[in-house]
Every structure is written in C-alpha cells, then in structure tokens.
Amino acid sequence: MDVKNIARKPASHEPEAPVVRLSDVTVTYGGGEPALDDVSLEIRRGEQIAIVGPNGAGKTTLLKVVAGIQEPSSGKADVYGHEASGHICIGYVPQRSQVDWKFPVTVSDVVMMGRTAKMGLFKFPGKTDRRIVREMLEKVGMTNLANRQIGELSGGQQQRVFIARALAQEAELLLMDEPLTGLDTPSQEAIFEILDSLRPEQMTVLVSTHDLRVAAERFDRLMLLRHQLLGFGPPEDVLTAENLQRAYGAHMTMVETPIGTMALSDTCCEGEEPHDG
Amino acid sequence: MVNWLLDPLQYEFMLRGLAAAILVGIVCGVLGAYVVLRGMAFLGDALAHAILPGIAVGYLVGGGAQGPLFWGGLIAGVGAAIGIGAISRSGQIREDTAIGIIFSGMFALGVALISTARNFTVDLTHFLFGNVLGVSPADLRLTAVLAALIVLLVAAFYKELLVTAFDPVLATILRLPTQFYRYLLLVMLAVTIVIALQTVGVALTVAMLVTPAAAASLLTRRLPTMMALAAFIGAASGVLGLYLSYYVNIASGPAIVLVCTAFFALTFLFAPQRGVLWTRFRREPTSTRSETPTNSLQR
Numbered sequence: 001m002d003v004k005n006i007a008r009k010p011a012s013h014e015p016e017a018p019v020v021r022l023s024d025v026t027v028t029y030g031g032g033e034p035a036l037d038d039v040s041l042e043i044r045r046g047e048q049i050a051i052v053g054p055n056g057a058g059k060t061t062l063l064k065v066v067a068g069i070q071e072p073s074s075g076k077a078d079v080y081g082h083e084a085s086g087h088i089c090i091g092y093v094p095q096r097s098q099v100d101w102k103f104p105v106t107v108s109d110v111v112m113m114g115r116t117a118k119m120g121l122f123k124f125p126g127k128t129d130r131r132i133v134r135e136m137l138e139k140v141g142m143t144n145l146a147n148r149q150i151g152e153l154s155g156g157q158q159q160r161v162f163i164a165r166a167l168a169q170e171a172e173l174l175l176m177d178e179p180l181t182g183l184d185t186p187s188q189e190a191i192f193e194i195l196d197s198l199r200p201e202q203m204t205v206l207v208s209t210h211d212l213r214v215a216a217e218r219f220d221r222l223m224l225l226r227h228q229l230l231g232f233g234p235p236e237d238v239l240t241a242e243n244l245q246r247a248y249g250a251h252m253t254m255v256e257t258p259i260g261t262m263a264l265s266d267t268c269c270e271g272e273e274p275h276d277g
Numbered sequence: 278m279v280n281w282l283l284d285p286l287q288y289e290f291m292l293r294g295l296a297a298a299i300l301v302g303i304v305c306g307v308l309g310a311y312v313v314l315r316g317m318a319f320l321g322d323a324l325a326h327a328i329l330p331g332i333a334v335g336y337l338v339g340g341g342a343q344g345p346l347f348w349g350g351l352i353a354g355v356g357a358a359i360g361i362g363a364i365s366r367s368g369q370i371r372e373d374t375a376i377g378i379i380f381s382g383m384f385a386l387g388v389a390l391i392s393t394a395r396n397f398t399v400d401l402t403h404f405l406f407g408n409v410l411g412v413s414p415a416d417l418r419l420t421a422v423l424a425a426l427i428v429l430l431v432a433a434f435y436k437e438l439l440v441t442a443f444d445p446v447l448a449t450i451l452r453l454p455t456q457f458y459r460y461l462l463l464v465m466l467a468v469t470i471v472i473a474l475q476t477v478g479v480a481l482t483v484a485m486l487v488t489p490a491a492a493a494s495l496l497t498r499r500l501p502t503m504m505a506l507a508a509f510i511g512a513a514s515g516v517l518g519l520y521l522s523y524y525v526n527i528a529s530g531p532a533i534v535l536v537c538t539a540f541f542a543l544t545f546l547f548a549p550q551r552g553v554l555w556t557r558f559r560r561e562p563t564s565t566r567s568e569t570p571t572n573s574l575q576r
Contacts, residue, residue, distance in 0.1 A: 010452065094447075104498050112436075117452065119436065
C-alpha cells in the first residue's frame with residue numbers, strides 16, 4: 001500500500017533537459033515479445049509529434065511509459081530531467097473506448113478532475129479552480145455544454161473535454177491516444193485548431209494515430225514505431241518506402257502513380273471497440 | 278390513517294428498528310453509488326458473506342453484544358478483501374474466481390462456527406436475514422457513529438474517490454495513491470456491511486448497496502445527486518419495509534429489500550429519459566448536436 005505517497009512532492013523540472021528523454025527503453029509484458037524494443041529518443045519543448053505504426057506496434061505502451069504509468073522493463077524514461085513517474089504535469093487523453101461514458105459526471109465535473117492534484121487533500125474547489133475550469137472550457141469551445149452529462153456529447157466534443165481537463169491540470173506535456181479515430185473531418189479540424197492554439201505557450205504534444213496523411217500534414221515530427229523506433233524526424237525523412245515496408249510489412253502496398261509513390265495501408269479502425277449502448 | 282402510522286411507534290423496539298433502518302439505508306445508498314459505478318456488486322455480496330466467520334467468533338465470545346460482532350466482522354471483511362486481492366494479483370487466477378473461492382470458504386467457516394452454538398437455527402437466521410427489531414440502544418449508538426464516520430469519509434475524500442472510480446489512469450497520472458483509495462473503499466464497504474447486518478442480514482446486504490443506487494442512477498446525471506437519492510430510497514425502503522413487516526407480518530429484512538426492489542422496478546419503468554416506457558414511446562429525439570453522434574450515443 002503506497003500510503004506514504006499521499007503527501008509526495010511532484011518532481012521538479014530541469015530547465016535545460018529535454019521534455020522527454022527515453023534511453024534504451026524496453027517494455028515486455030509477461031514473457032512474450034517486447035512491446036517496445038530498445039527505444040531511445042528526445043523531444044524538445046513545444047514540439048507537436050505524431051506516433052504512427054501498425055496495430056499493436058507499441059504506441060499506447062510508449063505513451064504510458066512517457067506518462068510514467070508503465071514502468072520500463074529496462075531503460076529509463078525522463079520528463080524534464082527527472083523520472084517520468086514523479087510528475088503531475090503530464091496530461092493524458094485516453095482512447096475513447098477506455099472511458100465509461102455513462103458515469104454520472106458533467107463536462108465541467110470532468111474538467112474539474114484535472115484540478116485534483118493541485119487542490120490537495122481535503123480541499124474543495126475554490127474560486128481559482130472554478131475560474132480555470134471556465135477558461136479551459138472556453139478555450140476548447142465547450143462552454144455552452146458545461147452541464148451536459150459526458151455521454152451526451154459527440155466523439156469530437158468528448159475529446160475536447162479531455163483536452164480541457166489536461167489543460168486545467170496545468171499540464172506541460174499533452175499525451176493523446178488515438179484522439180482522431182472515428183471522428184469526421186470537421187471534428188478532427190476542431191481538435192487541430194485547439195492544438196494550434198497551444199503552440200504560442202509551447203505546449204509539447206504527443207499524439208498516436210494510424211492516419212499517415214494527417215500525421216505528415218499536421219505535426220512537426222513523426223515517430224514511426226513497430227516495437228523498435230524505425231524513424232523519428234520530419235515526414236519526408238520518416239515515411240520512406242523502405243521504412244513503411246519495415247513497419248507495415250504485408251499490410252502495406254506501394255503503388256506507383258503519376259503523382260508519386262502511394263502507400264496503401266489496411267490498418268484502419270485501431271482501438272475502435274464498440275461501446276455498450 | 279394516522280393511527281395506522283402511529284400504532285407501531287408505541288413500541289420502543291420499533292422506534293429503534295426504524296432509526297437503524299434509516300441509518301443503514303443512508304450509508305448503503307451513499308457507498309452503494311461507488312459499488313454500482315465501479316462494478317463491485319459481486320465483490321460487495323462476497324464481502325457480506327465473507328464476514329460471517331468474524332461475526333460468529335464475535336458472537337461466541339461476546340454472547341450477542343454489538344461490539345465484538347462489529348470487530349469480528351470488520352477483521353474478517355478486511356481479511357477477505359486482502360485475500361482476494363492477493364490471489365488475483367498472483368496472475369494465476371481471475372479476480373471473480375478468487376472472490377468465489379474466498380467468499381464461499383469463509384461463509385462455510387462462519388456457518389460451521391455458528392453451528393457449534395446451542396440455538397443454532399435462530400442465530401443463523403438472524404445473521405443471514407437480519408433482526409432489526411432486536412437492535413439495542415447500544416447497537417443503535419454504534420451504528421450512528423459508524424454511519425456518520427463513513428459519510429464523513431466519503432465527503433472528505435470525495436474528489437479522490439471520484440477520480441479513482443471514473444478514470445484510474447488519470448488517478449495514476451496525478452500520482453494519487455490509488456491502492457490506498459482502493460483499500461479505503463474496501464474497508465468502508467466492510468464497515469457498512471457490518472452495520473447493515475442487523476437490518477437485512479448477510480444474504481441481503483448487497484441489495485441495500487446495489488438496488489437503491491441503481492435506481493438513483495436512472496434518475497440523475499450527477500454523482501452527488503445520485504448519492505442523495507440512493508440514500509433517500511434506502512432510508513425510505515427501511516421505513517416502508519418495517520411497516521410492511523408490522524402489518525403483513527413478514528420478516529423485516531426481506532420486507533425492506535422487497536420495498537427496495539419495488540422502488541427499482543418503478544424507476545426502471547417510469548424514470549424520465551431513461552425508463553423503459555419513456556424510451557419505448559419517445560419520438561425521434563430532436564437533436565441539437567452540432568456534430569455527428571458516435572456509436573456510444575445510440576442507446
């Protein structure tokens with residue numbers, strides 16, 4: 001029982017350190033093949049990065065390691081120069097299938113949850129907390145739906161509520177697991193507008209997606225993952241025919257067209273388990 | 278009509294029974310909200326059965342006083358919770374299987390211990406189905422103190438318990454001690470079960486935890502309201518159940534639970550928005566949503 005953790009101080013930030021540094025991170029569940037195999041990388045402050053790769057490539061595992069909720073089997077995960085698991089500055093937007101949408105909480109209740117750690121034990125939301133919740137709802141354009149139960153929202157609105165929650169948490173690193181899956185183009189667009197609005201304040205963003213086109217168009221750098229880190233850099237360097245073949249293998253077909261090489265993948269619908277209801 | 282209401286109140290045991298039933302209804306409703314939302318109904322039922330050996334030892338030692346019963350039950354309940362956790366965390370056996378093994382084993386031990394007492398059948402019936410009219414003034418005081426303590430704890434740790442129930446991943450990321458809150462909830466559950474024992478008994482306690490909270494969940498979309506409604510339904514079931522038991526001459530524990538079940542049936546049928554009749558006869562919803570609803574909304 002981790003009772004002694006009740007009053008644990010969050011880790012401090014080394015100003016010179018990269019926001020994320022993974023050093024030789026390997027994660028093995030049970031005794032099988034590693035989900036992540038010797039991954040090393042650095043992410044700088046304010047970068048917006050897409051993680052791409054086939055189903056089961058270890059994208060969610062990587063996000064969990066960075067969030068400090070999955071201990072690496074070997075290697076080290078640092079955030080701002082200190083172990084990832086000590087920080088409360090990491091915002092996490094879960095896959096939609098991971099959330100109980102029938103839970104009796106409203107939109108503003110969910111956003112207020114982001115304030116839990118800042119408030120501290122035995123404290124109830126004060127003026128500042130309520131003001132921050134209002135501002136973050138404003139920022140993601142959800143003010144008029146603040147009193148809705150979360151299950152009554154559309155998929156895009158639900159994602160925006162969880163972004164607002166991470167912002168209310170005063171997160172400096174935002175992790176999103178497949179936020180675009182199942183969303184129509186306008187809803188995706190709304191999320192990208194929010195991510196763009198976070199650029200001036202240097203929010204570091206890490207998003208997993210299976211949509212290579214969106215990843216290449218909308219993000220500063222791409223991380224191509226299949227247990228190992230196959231490539232990490234600007235889209236044109238990462239999405240090479242050779243890399244894609246290594247990542248997707250038989251699931252990826254290269255088609256020569258008049259406008260260039262086209263990569264066709266059939267890895268759609270990852271994480272799209274049907275909800276009850 | 279007034280006589281009909283006042284008549285049972287001339288007996289002191291009836292007054293104490295009513296007070297105990299109301300207290301139990303309130304505590305079970307408040308904590309039951311978490312049992313329902315976290316899907317702990319089976320665990321709750323198992324814990325209720327698993328406290329029996331502790332109760333039995335307390336009974337054999339203390340001769341029926343509430344104090345030894347309470348501590349015996351609490352120790353057995355917490356022991357069962359820890360045992361279930363240890364077996365399922367070994368990774369060899371699923372949690373529901375572990376719950377089944379522990380609770381049936383401990384229940385059997387409890388029955389075996391009670392069978393060594395002289396008036397075996399009467400005592401066992403009281404433990405299994407409650408004996409709310411046998412509540413002594415001292416029992417009532419202990420019940421009131423423990424009920425207040427639990428409501429206080431739920432309020433004090435409200436936001437932490439809410440986060441751990443709704444989004445365990447967020448709780449971990451906010452570096453909350455999630456194991457501590459899990460055990461806090463289990464200990465509160467064990468205490469509540471021991472309190473509820475005297476009104477509805479081991480076999481029916483899960484009804485007081487689950488049924489009012491489930492009915493309340495159909496009536497509201499806010500957790501605090503759900504807790505308040507569940508507490509109200511639980512307390513009202515206690516009072517109505519006792520009157521039912523007085524006039525129809527049936528056992529009090531089952532009477533209380535039957536009223537609870539009736540409350541649930543009514544809400545399940547007639548609840549606004551979510552009741553069966555409402556959804557059956559509702560026209561196409563006039564949607565004001567700006568975006569396409571996802572699958573999760575197609576109820």
